[in-house]
Amino acid sequence: MYVVRPAAAAAAAFLGFTLTVLGGTSSTAASPSLPSRPAAPRAAADVFATPVVYAHRGASAYAPENTLDAVDLAMHLGFDWVENDVQRTGDGELVVIHDDTLARTTDVEEVFPDRRPWRVRDFTAAEISRLDAGSWFGDEFAGARVPTLRQYLDRVQRNQQRLLLEIKKPELYPGIEADTLKVLGAAGWLDEGHVSQRLVVQSFSADSVRMVHELRPDLVTAFLGTPSVTDLPLYAKFTDRINPWHTTISADWVAAVHGLLGAHGRTMEVDTWIVDDAATARKVRDMGVDGIITNAPDVVQDAVDLF
Numbered sequence: 001m002y003v004v005r006p007a008a009a010a011a012a013a014f015l016g017f018t019l020t021v022l023g024g025t026s027s028t029a030a031s032p033s034l035p036s037r038p039a040a041p042r043a044a045a046d047v048f049a050t051p052v053v054y055a056h057r058g059a060s061a062y063a064p065e066n067t068l069d070a071v072d073l074a075m076h077l078g079f080d081w082v083e084n085d086v087q088r089t090g091d092g093e094l095v096v097i098h099d100d101t102l103a104r105t106t107d108v109e110e111v112f113p114d115r116r117p118w119r120v121r122d123f124t125a126a127e128i129s130r131l132d133a134g135s136w137f138g139d140e141f142a143g144a145r146v147p148t149l150r151q152y153l154d155r156v157q158r159n160q161q162r163l164l165l166e167i168k169k170p171e172l173y174p175g176i177e178a179d180t181l182k183v184l185g186a187a188g189w190l191d192e193g194h195v196s197q198r199l200v201v202q203s204f205s206a207d208s209v210r211m212v213h214e215l216r217p218d219l220v221t222a223f224l225g226t227p228s229v230t231d232l233p234l235y236a237k238f239t240d241r242i243n244p245w246h247t248t249i250s251a252d253w254v255a256a257v258h259g260l261l262g263a264h265g266r267t268m269e270v271d272t273w274i275v276d277d278a279a280t281a282r283k284v285r286d287m288g289v290d291g292i293i294t295n296a297p298d299v300v301q302d303a304v305d306l307f
């Protein structure tokens with residue numbers, strides 16, 4: 001049913017990303033603390049680069065979002081970048097789930113009928129581990145679990161994939177930035193290899209992105225949203241990417257982002273979401289975005305491939 005793509009295709013796309021971010025025209029100096037990387041002019045990369053495709057919540061058009069099944073399916077489809085959402089249980093475990101309640105994507109209402117409104121933060125990790133996070137999507141996924149962040153990282157690592165990690169609703173979870181970095185470190189995801197090529201941390205909260213940048217200045221970060229062109233330089237002080245909803249952008253706005261150097265002195269990037277159809281994928285590609293975050297990565301990859 002699905003076309004299996006060689007991982008090399010995604011690797012080549014990432015190479016395009018690497019070349020792209022190293023160009024730049026602003027006068028801001030690159031951070032002297034960062035390891036040097038070979039440089040290439042942005043224009044040269046643009047000639048051949050197609051956007052990097054990110055499997056949003058895993059390959060979530062075909063498997064229950066934010067589960068290990070969705071991660072594995074993204075891999076089998078040939079996609080190494082997966083996106084997820086991280087929140088915190090009542091007893092301090094980080095788990096991978098999008099909503100701040102368990103109701104939509106698990107059987108929590110059956111298992112714990114008296115615990116309305118079923119907020120993630122009101123349950124322990126042990127309680128959440130009992131829930132079925134797959135049956136709502138399809139019987140073939142019955143028994144899938146809400147993964148802990150550590151379980152999720154280990155699976156992504158095993159699959160040799162890369163992670164766009166979203167800190168979801170950090171205002172509900174004070175200190176979740178440090179907690180997230182602690183788990184990333186314990187899982188081996190903060191070494192130079194992961195930090196330089198396999199990990200991006202994003203949030204809708206500018207404060208949260210700034211905090212991650214301050215705690216780990218070497219990490220690549222992204223702000224989710226569409227700041228005005230006037231405000232973009234403020235974001236460039238603490239982040240590397242601006243990741244907007246696709247309906248909110250234009251080619252001029254993308255060009256304005258690309259005209260700035262981000263927190264690491266490299267050209268800022270734009271990864272847009274959620275694009276699940278071919279026409280929109282080509283539209284945002286032609287606007288010059290660097291990445292497309294999608295529930296249907298196979299559809300988007302087919303649409304944006306140049307050859």
Ligand code: G3P
Binds near residue numbers: 243
């Ligand atoms: O990665 C972008 C996207 O995940 C943001 O929206 O609501 O799906 O987390 P949401």
Ligand code: CA
Binds near residue numbers: 085166
């Ligand atoms: Ca997300």
